[in-house]
Amino acid sequence: MNQIIAKAETWMQEVFRSEKTGHDFEHLKRVVETATKIQSTEGGDLFFIQLAALFHDYSDEKLTKDVSRARGELKSWMENENLEKNFVRRILRAIDAVSYRNGENKIQAQSIEEKIIQDADRLDAMGAIGIIRAFTYGASKNRQPLDYLKTNPNSTLQHFDDKLLRLKELMQTETGKRLAEERHAFMLLFIEELKKEQAIKS
Template structure:
């Protein structure tokens, strides 16, 4: 019988320094769409996907816990790059070896939907991307979209004048509603998922989300049958 492998002192140190309780202290509150609850959901789902797909779940766990680190002076458009740099500092201090730090950094750099200049190149990066994007669709995705709208003073609903906002549209302010976010981004998430495990989860979430926005449109306008862009 083979004896179970035990963590090396270095691995144990990394795990201890990346406990949920310690990492929570790095995050600020106030944004329900990007708070530590989001981080925990992504972490747990990312580990689940990694284990199903045969990826290194410790890399995915570290990347997920650190993927939304708040960095002073960095806006949402570059937060993935700033968070990756901050994560590297934290992991070096925790004793993680350089090669594994590079893997975590790549995961974080490649997780953003609106900046596809860095594509996930590893299975671990694909697992993080999938977990983070799954948290933007389904029931929790709907809740997050409306929480974000409330934070930025947006209206709850307005009918998009075109099939989608322009690519340079910013996802905040009164003219960018959760409906715009659904049309511009959320309805497209399922097609971008990498892993079979995530796509299976995503199908159910996408179906629920689509029906919600269809129902919202129907209630707001009283218009039946439903018109594009809400039809699946």
């Protein structure tokens, strides 16, 4: 199993080598590490969790123009590693369940493995790392970074209200909820300091 994880890491590192939106290989590694940490207290199939965490952005509609093709490539890769069909199907479902999709993802995380992967991915969108990733993604899409009057619904700062500050309440596991508290608090401090520096009233 460790050999398969190592091969998957090598493949994802190559695929995401030039990624500039904050969904790079370092993000994948952090999600794997956080998911592994959560699994140590919440349980679940560690191999499944680590593999799905590594693959979770490969077929993301934000990052690929052909989601079906990307899913097919993942499926073929896993089948070539002689993974059972049901296991492959579960991995693909877990990947679908991870996505936030503006809070309207119809595929809900159900198994403990899916919940752990989703929590780990969302935790990486919070805290100091989450702030860096938010502005990195915004810049890649030519979004205005700051919009204190909230007249621009596409600004990166507005993204905090639209998504990032909502994530704490969406955590699925007890460990995820605990980890989210500190990261959520840091984002609030960041916004408070940002407003102070710009002399903007709360």
